Amino acid sequence: MKKFIALVALVLVGASTMLCAQDSRKAERDAERAQRKAQEQAADMAAYQEAIQALKAKEFVLEANQVIFRNGQNSFVTSNTNFVLVNGQKGTVQIAFNTPYPGPNGIGGVTVDGTVSDMQMNMDKRGNVNCSFSIQGIGISAQIFINLTEGNNNATVTVNPNFNSNTLTLSGNLVPLDQSDVFKGRSW
Numbered sequence: 001m002k003k004f005i006a007l008v009a010l011v012l013v014g015a016s017t018m019l020c021a022q023d024s025r026k027a028e029r030d031a032e033r034a035q036r037k038a039q040e041q042a043a044d045m046a047a048y049q050e051a052i053q054a055l056k057a058k059e060f061v062l063e064a065n066q067v068i069f070r071n072g073q074n075s076f077v078t079s080n081t082n083f084v085l086v087n088g089q090k091g092t093v094q095i096a097f098n099t100p101y102p103g104p105n106g107i108g109g110v111t112v113d114g115t116v117s118d119m120q121m122n123m124d125k126r127g128n129v130n131c132s133f134s135i136q137g138i139g140i141s142a143q144i145f146i147n148l149t150e151g152n153n154n155a156t157v158t159v160n161p162n163f164n165s166n167t168l169t170l171s172g173n174l175v176p177l178d179q180s181d182v183f184k185g186r187s188w
Helices: 002-057
Strands: 059-069 074-076 083-087 090-096 109-123 129-136 141-148 154-161 168-176
Touching: 002 059, 002 129, 002 141, 002 168, 059 154, 083 168, 090 129, 090 141
Parallel strands: none
Antiparallel strands: 059 074, 059 083, 059 168, 083 090, 090 109, 109 129, 129 141, 141 154, 154 168
């Protein structure tokens, strides 16, 4: 009987030690996850603040990774060849799909340059930023609407041409001009 009690006590001590070890590993994993999440939130907030400063300075690029057409269809695209760029009073809209045909800009799409005017920016009470402006040029006459989500640099831009109803929405990241790595094709 004494051997049985000693064996049961040994098993209970071993099980409690094992449970404590599992609890400590779980606590370590939870702490690591919380730390990673806090670091990601801090990085997202820094990107959000940089995006707001770039909008205010009128030196930004929305690097699009998705194009949404008027009928709701979408296409995933390369962010360094699909963008809306503003540098002071100059603006560029470029759409380029991965096709075997070079297109007017030489990289499978269209690039249009123009002059930026009437830029207006406001922030709602949640921290979402809305910005609108016009681009006028030889190849473009459009209203541009940018929606920047609070807490990160994810944004959508809607290009609404003045002479037709071929509205186009681009979704991606809004970054300062000096941090962008876009490739601009031939413009008209």
